[in-house]
Amino acid sequence: MKYQIEIKKGKDLTSKELIFLAKETQRVFYGGNNFNKELVRLKREKNSFFFLLKFNKNILSFGFLKPTKIKYLNKNYNIFGIRNVISIKKKKGYGSLLMKEMISFLNKKEKTGIGFTGSNVSKFYKKIGFLTKKGLRNRMFPNYGKDKGEIANWGFYVEGKDKFITKIIKTKLKVKMPLKKW
Numbered sequence: 001m002k003y004q005i006e007i008k009k010g011k012d013l014t015s016k017e018l019i020f021l022a023k024e025t026q027r028v029f030y031g032g033n034n035f036n037k038e039l040v041r042l043k044r045e046k047n048s049f050f051f052l053l054k055f056n057k058n059i060l061s062f063g064f065l066k067p068t069k070i071k072y073l074n075k076n077y078n079i080f081g082i083r084n085v086i087s088i089k090k091k092k093g094y095g096s097l098l099m100k101e102m103i104s105f106l107n108k109k110e111k112t113g114i115g116f117t118g119s120n121v122s123k124f125y126k127k128i129g130f131l132t133k134k135g136l137r138n139r140m141f142p143n144y145g146k147d148k149g150e151i152a153n154w155g156f157y158v159e160g161k162d163k164f165i166t167k168i169i170k171t172k173l174k175v176k177m178p179l180k181k182w
Helices: 015-030 036-043 094-109 119-128 136-140 164-170
Strands: 004-009 049-055 058-072 075-087 113-117 131-134 154-158
Touching: 004 094, 015 036, 015 049, 015 058, 015 075, 049 094, 058 094, 058 164, 075 094, 094 119, 094 154, 113 119, 113 136, 119 131, 119 154, 131 164, 136 154, 136 164
Parallel strands: 075 113
Antiparallel strands: 004 049, 049 058, 058 075, 113 154, 131 154
């Protein structure tokens, strides 16, 4: 089979693509059918880079890189947050293909990209080429998910030219994030 990966800025997604992404994100992460809130949020991601793995125009897997500016130790860093990585059908290799394309994109641009996950899924990300670090999420989002009992405290990342993650790991300081979550 011949798969195609499209990389589009959020502002270039079609209405049909946006609706599909919102519905699937709602289904996978929140288990509900009310996707309107997610659709509104995705429409605000005009400058994010969306990765769409397609076969015959059908989206099989998707995710996006959200440009984020962070100030840490009196220096500004422009990194990417890795968001909403979803495979429509599991165990088919679609997620691996998509994530390898994200790694390639980040490496070509020499940019840091970071996402967060639980311990079981961190093994998947490590296997396909990401670096992983336990406790990284709490360094950046210390209160996120605590009220829901979440334990997704692993970071998976590509280290860019700025060596942002290495600098975080070398210190014990919390990273002041401009957002409550990615």
